[in-house]
Structure formats: structure tokens, C-alpha cells
Amino acid sequence: MSDTLVFGTPPLPAGRPAVGDPCLLLGPVQLAPGGPADPLEPAPAEDLRTHLDRLGPRPTGSPALMTALDEAHLTGQGGAHVPVTAKWRRALTGRGPLTVVANGAESEPVAAKDGTLLRQRPHLVLDGLMIAAEALGAERAVVWLHGDDHGARQALLAALRERPWVLGHPAVEILDGPVHYLAGEASAIARAVHGGPALPTVRRHPQPGAPRTLVHNVETLARVALLARGQAPTGTRVLTVLGEGRAVVEVDARTTFADVLVDLGWTEAPQAVLLGGYGGMWARWARVAHLAVDESALAAEGLTLGAGVIAPLGAWACGVHQTAGLLGYLASMSARQCGPCVFGLPSLAEGMTALAAGRSGDGVARLLADAAIVEGRGACHHPDGATRLVASAVSTFADDVAAHAAGRPCGAGDIAWPGVDS
Ligand code: SF4
Known part of the structure; x- marks a missing residue:
């Protein structure tokens, strides 16, 4: 694979899932990028x-x-x-x-x-x-x-x-x-x-x-x-994979991330993947490509797929800028009941936006300090998804973060995330 991710409308996998019975889905489907799970066909x-x-x-x-x-x-x-x-x-x-x-x-x-x-x-x-x-x-x-x-x-x-x-x-x-x-x-x-x-x-x-x-x-x-019914435990993982649209597939839990994307028609590797969704975590592609999508195997690596969402990020996109957009979404979704969430999430979104624009100064340290203040202090786990996203972005896009912090934003391309204002 080269380092540019092809976002086409990929074909549905022909061979997978090679899962045998018992499966959960009757078959894979393609969906629009956002909204309810109504299949295109x-x-x-x-x-x-x-x-x-x-x-x-x-x-x-x-x-x-x-x-x-x-x-x-x-x-x-x-x-x-x-x-x-x-x-x-x-x-x-x-x-x-x-x-x-x-x-x-x-x-x-x-x-x-x-x-x-x-x-x-x-x-x-x-x-x-x-x-x-x-x-x-x-x-x-x-x-x-x-x-x-x-x-x-x-x-x-x-x-x-x-x-x-x-x-x-x-x-x-x-x-x-x-x-x-x-x-x-x-x-x-x-x-x-x-x-x-x-x-x-x-x-x-x-x-x-x-x-x-x-x-x-x-x-x-x-x-x-x-x-x-006495069936053996189902050894599959049901996944939603974001591309130009969304694909929902069921794969054997031993299937690797690379297999999942190749089977969905990707020919070139992403730079990173967002695991679990907007309240999830970033991981470098090189770190996960050959890992199985099995949750216990991922837990051993300090990772989780949460509810089974994989969102690849092409090499042409800026992880810092994308994370700022996702944090803005999460901040807008606060139920506005707890101070750390009401004030902390907009602050994280603003900090990441400033970093993305290359005008944050010592903003990385402040961003991580703000995240530490918010972590675990909401009535629900909503703020923790945002702090996890911040921490994983800073480590996954370390070189880009350093360049942005030094006042050299990359101005890379944008992705239309469902529900997120770009
Ligand atoms: S932490 Fe949860 S309950 Fe508290 S304001 Fe945020 S979303 Fe609402």
C-alpha cells in the first residue's frame, strides 16, 4: 500500500465474512455517510x-x-x-x-x-x-x-x-x-x-x-x-467502516484491520484510524494494521473499538484539524448539566482549533492540562470521550502537533464527518 487512502465507494466484500455459523448479520450493507442505518440498496x-x-x-x-x-x-x-x-x-x-x-x-x-x-x-x-x-x-x-x-x-x-x-x-x-x-x-x-x-x-x-x-x-x-439456544459463542465482530459512505460488515474476530480495509476495496493505506467513533481514540495505521479486530486483543494493546466503528484518515488530511472539528461536535452535544463538561469541552475544542491554526503557543501542554481537569468529572462518560480523543491525537499526530505548535499549520485537506461542521 502507498500512503494515500482511496475513498471510493468500495465494493462489498465478496469472500468475507468467512465466519460460518452462527453469524449475526444476513450480509454486509452500504449506507450513506450519516443518519439512520438505511441501506443504499x-x-x-x-x-x-x-x-x-x-x-x-x-x-x-x-x-x-x-x-x-x-x-x-x-x-x-x-x-x-x-x-x-x-x-x-x-x-x-x-x-x-x-x-x-x-x-x-x-x-x-x-x-x-x-x-x-x-x-x-x-x-x-x-x-x-x-x-x-x-x-x-x-x-x-x-x-x-x-x-x-x-x-x-x-x-x-x-x-x-x-x-x-x-x-x-x-x-x-x-x-x-x-x-x-x-x-x-x-x-x-x-x-x-x-x-x-x-x-x-x-x-x-x-x-x-x-x-x-x-x-x-x-x-x-x-x-x-x-x-x-446452546450455540457456541459467536466468533465475529460487526463493524461500521467509514469511507465515502459507510459499510457495515461482519468479520471473523481474527480478521486484521488491513484485511477489513482491503476487503472493502481500499488499495492504499491511511495514516491513522479513529477507533470507536467521535468519543473514541486515534491510532497510527502502522500500529493497528496487523492487529485483529478482536476486542480482547485490542485491550492488550491499550486500544478499543468501542461499538465497532473504524474511521480511516487519509494521508492528505490533517489529524489536528480533524480532531478540532470532532471536539467541537462533542462540545455541542453536552447535556449542559455539569460544569466540567459545559466549560471544559468548549475549552478543549477551542484549544485544539487554535493549535490547528498554528496560533496556540504553549497550547499543547495547556490542552493536556485542561483534559486532565475534565477527565472523570462529568456525571456521565461524555467528557471522557473528548479527553481520550485529545490525548490520542497528541500522541498519534505527534509530528503534526509539533509543527502546528511551532506555528506551521499544514493546511491539509478536510473530511466531511457526519454531523460535524467543517
Ligand atoms: S458530563 Fe454528561 S451529564 Fe454532565 S453535562 Fe456532560 S453530558 Fe451532561
Whole structure:
């Protein structure tokens, strides 16, 4: 590969995923760069008959399933990768009525794997939701979506119409959240499903009789549905890869980053990749090209793909300038409840913008000091995504950062990030 990234509309991978069963997606899709996960070309959706032919009837959820989930080391696929049974055990403390939520509100503007899964295999997600609700004795089962995700809602409604005789208890509710970056945050969802605002809140120890809420990403629940049927743990990774548009693909978790881009039609290497989305981290391409997309392998390198987003940055683009734009987006998405977030994120965005323009003076040290002040001080983890982005940009683009700090901005080309003003 040379050092210029080709942003074409790449062909979908022909050979991959060489994953065998059980897969989660029915196939890869191409999408527009931003917005809900509506495919550019019609994509298959699994009806109930095909779902049952493939997997058989849904088993009833029971607490005994926790053993299989522990043995599979199943972690949440929404970004944080918390062990599923840790959340189940926490949910089982307390006596208040329990709501289990399938979170399909992907808030990272690039992410589209959950929307794709909901469109392709709604029955698998609904099975996982019902199994979790039954296993934990929940009184409510909710699917939580962004209010503009009409495609996912239609897929779920069609699936629910097909399966009145397998509904079980509780009945599934579909709730629409606001179209906002923080609407998919677990504590925001927990407030909203009980009639409050969809805003993050400080986690407190729940009162003994207070309502309990367990929020799982929809891919996590799809994996629960497969494990509950006695299937081997799914050895795949579902990814959203940004290019001129977005591709959602499912690959064997041993697949390398280089394989992912080559299979999507890239012929030349990027300088870096943004891992996990806008609240994620930069990594030099040379550092990740030959790493597998497996989360535990990445964790050993101090990296994470979060909710499975890969955004390559071509050699012609300026990582410092791009990071300034992303920080501006993150600052604009604050729920404006906590001082470190309200004041700290705009300050980080302004500092990175000044650095990008070559007028920051000693700005790098100040930027890192500001990030350290903000780190961990919000009620939710939103500011931590911004500080992680700053720290990773300073190390990944070290030469460019030094040149900008010395008053020599590069004036390199721009990228149209979904939702970001350039
Ligand atoms: S940290 Fe920011 S986004 Fe999170 S609750 Fe506080 S103000 Fe809202």
C-alpha cells in the first residue's frame, strides 16, 4: 500500500465474512455517510418462519442462563464491553419493578451496526430481549430507538405483528428517544423509560424499592439469544467502516484491520484510524494494521473499538484539524448539566482549533492540562470521550502537533464527518 487512502465507494466484500455459523448479520450493507442505518440498496430481512427454521423455537429465559453467559465471557457490544452477567447480577439486587431495555439508539454519528441488525434480524433481537426479561423477572421489556430511526421501528413492528403467539410476558414496548448524541446513554434511557428527561444522570445506589432498569445494546441481546439456544459463542465482530459512505460488515474476530480495509476495496493505506467513533481514540495505521479486530486483543494493546466503528484518515488530511472539528461536535452535544463538561469541552475544542491554526503557543501542554481537569468529572462518560480523543491525537499526530505548535499549520485537506461542521 502507498500512503494515500482511496475513498471510493468500495465494493462489498465478496469472500468475507468467512465466519460460518452462527453469524449475526444476513450480509454486509452500504449506507450513506450519516443518519439512520438505511441501506443504499434493498437488503434482506429475516421473517419469523426463516428465523425459526434457522434456530428453532425461542427458549424461555431463566437465571441458569448466567452460567452459559459467564462461560462465553459475553460482554456488552454497545462500547463499554462490561460483562453481561455483572449487569444481570447488579439488576437482581433491589426489589423495585425491573425494566429490561434493548438499546438500539446508536449515538456515535458513524455507527450503524445496531440499526443494520434491527433491520435484518429483528426476531433475534426480540428473542434476546424476551429471554433476558424472563430470566430476570422483569415487568417491562422495551426497545429504545432514536426518534428518526423509522426503518428500525418498521422492522420491529413487522416482526411483532408476526409473532403474537410467541410474545410471552411482558409485552414489548417500542419507545422513541430524542435524536441526540446522549439519547443512547444508559442512565439517560433509565430516566426516560420512567417518564423523565432523556438526559444522563449521576449513578447512585438505588433505594431498595426503586424501579430498576437494565440496558443492553441490541447486538448484545442477539448474542444472548444465540447462547440461550446452546450455540457456541459467536466468533465475529460487526463493524461500521467509514469511507465515502459507510459499510457495515461482519468479520471473523481474527480478521486484521488491513484485511477489513482491503476487503472493502481500499488499495492504499491511511495514516491513522479513529477507533470507536467521535468519543473514541486515534491510532497510527502502522500500529493497528496487523492487529485483529478482536476486542480482547485490542485491550492488550491499550486500544478499543468501542461499538465497532473504524474511521480511516487519509494521508492528505490533517489529524489536528480533524480532531478540532470532532471536539467541537462533542462540545455541542453536552447535556449542559455539569460544569466540567459545559466549560471544559468548549475549552478543549477551542484549544485544539487554535493549535490547528498554528496560533496556540504553549497550547499543547495547556490542552493536556485542561483534559486532565475534565477527565472523570462529568456525571456521565461524555467528557471522557473528548479527553481520550485529545490525548490520542497528541500522541498519534505527534509530528503534526509539533509543527502546528511551532506555528506551521499544514493546511491539509478536510473530511466531511457526519454531523460535524467543517
Ligand atoms: S458530563 Fe456532560 S453530558 Fe454528561 S451529564 Fe454532565 S453535562 Fe451532561
